[in-house]
Amino acid sequence: MLGKTSELIEDVRARFAHVESCPFTGERIFFENAGGALTLKAVAETSAKFAAIPDNQGRDNPASAHLMSVIAKGKDDARTFFNAQGGEVIVGETGTELLFRLTRAACAAHATGGGKVISSTLEHPASRVAAARAAEASGLEHILVAHDDASGTVGPEAYAAAMTPDVRVATIVHASPVTGMGMDVAAIAGAIRAVAPECTIIVDGIQHAAHGHVDVTAAGVDGYVVSPYKMFSRHGFGLAWLSDRLAAAPHDALKEGGPWELGTRDTGAYAVFSDVVDYFAWLGETLGETGDRRARIEAAAAAIHAHETDLTEAMLKGTGNQKGLAELSGVTILGGVENPAREGLVSLTLEGMSAGELVAALRERGIRTHARAADHYSGNVLTPLGLDGCLRVSMCHYNTEGEVAAFLAAMKELTGD
Incomplete structure (x- = not known):
């Protein structure tokens, strides 16, 4: 898995633009990948x-x-x-x-x-x-x-x-x-x-x-x-x-x-x-897959899924000395904590703060996230849950457990735990 090998995760991150900093605001952690993932330098x-x-x-x-x-x-x-x-x-x-x-x-x-x-x-x-x-x-x-x-x-x-x-x-x-x-x-x-x-x-x-x-x-x-x-x-x-x-x-x-x-x-x-x-083919080959191009793509996809599962588990249940979201006061996880269908994304609400307020508070702490509203795009999911919005924290395989720990530290501060 990607996060277990520091050299590999650094090699992965080096292939993407603006991994650690925004060209407009400076250093930040990018947890808004569902809104548009980071771009490969080769693509630019x-x-x-x-x-x-x-x-x-x-x-x-x-x-x-x-x-x-x-x-x-x-x-x-x-x-x-x-x-x-x-x-x-x-x-x-x-x-x-x-x-x-x-x-x-x-x-x-x-x-x-x-x-x-x-x-x-x-x-x-x-x-x-x-x-x-x-x-x-x-x-x-x-x-x-x-x-x-x-x-x-x-x-x-x-x-x-x-x-x-x-x-x-x-x-x-x-x-x-x-x-x-x-x-x-x-x-x-x-x-x-x-x-x-x-x-x-x-x-x-x-x-x-x-x-x-x-x-x-x-x-x-x-x-x-x-x-x-x-x-x-x-x-x-x-x-x-x-x-x-x-x-x-x-x-x-x-x-x-x-x-x-x-x-x-x-x-x-x-x-x-x-x-x-x-x-994808490079990543699969780097992970040790020696088969054809499709086999290398499949190996990369499996490793990506496994790494992102590790990240979401760490976010939900904690990492190092940081409590997970499931342990923080006032936090509700959409879809529940134990949900094997989850793919690199955690949506949540925090009692006493709107989704927009939570996005702004995290932005001030150097973490980029996004608020989903019960509108034409997301109301089909949020309205039946009685919610007018939620915070969406979306990860990709180039994100790290250290970034998750920083997010949890910010959430701990905001919850007052």
Whole structure:
């Protein structure tokens, strides 16, 4: 695990920009990774390189040919990351925009046949609202599966209870950006296909992708969407994998059956995604994996998950001489302390302080966190719990136990324990 080897964790941290300090405020601990993870230095360098190139794709010159090869490599690297057998990889404006496009196309394929679309109440509006609007536009019924408020999860049994053979499209959130809990996508997809085997299944992987394993073949899904800025890349694009079946669905294009990507793509977007995949492969190899590129990625994902589990356990139960959040007065942990679904994120409330006040108090102590409000984005999770907000403390594998200890010291001061 990363935290057990000081040389490795320092090597990891050295590959990211602004690990220990903000370019505007100076030294700080970054526990706001769910809002956008730290950026690989290689991504920043690659972005600058391709932003300066004047040539376009599809031209008769060596520069253009190189751009086309970079795009092809980016797509191949993405398929390796997703463990996709075939299908298409596309980039779009954002992960949200791609979830809307994929869901709209999947529903449009059934516009004349009727049926249902199934989602869960745990989902971010990026997929939940996309499903609702696409269902209405295609004359399909939208079904919402209720998540479990106490654990902050939704499981295959909940989907199974709502399934009927006429479900045409399903959306699944791989991890909640509010609770930080991960879902068993393969089990949920299995429950769906047990009743409706031809259902088109689209996964919102935006929160999950930086924290663990992604395998669309094992999961048996048709679409998987990520926002690269949340997985060590940059803002400005989203990326999706589509199965051959989903790729063939009716979609916006300049001609019928034409490419999903509209207009000239940013070559740099594909290049920086390759940088991310390169990083996963490097980490897996450094950890001792000698297999192929996919095997190295899987080794990295396993180590990332294990390290982040250690960090969240330390935050909840204490480290060194610091009490954990579970022992501090007035602290309530969303999803409970003992929750194996948690992925590098702890959401909490503190009696006597609003989430916004707590964020400000921690900021004054050099710790960057974020407040979630019971609004359009998070009210589906917070309102049933009777909360108008919560503090979200989100970690990634480059964070350290020492940073967790500093956070706990600040929380101890704020609770007065």
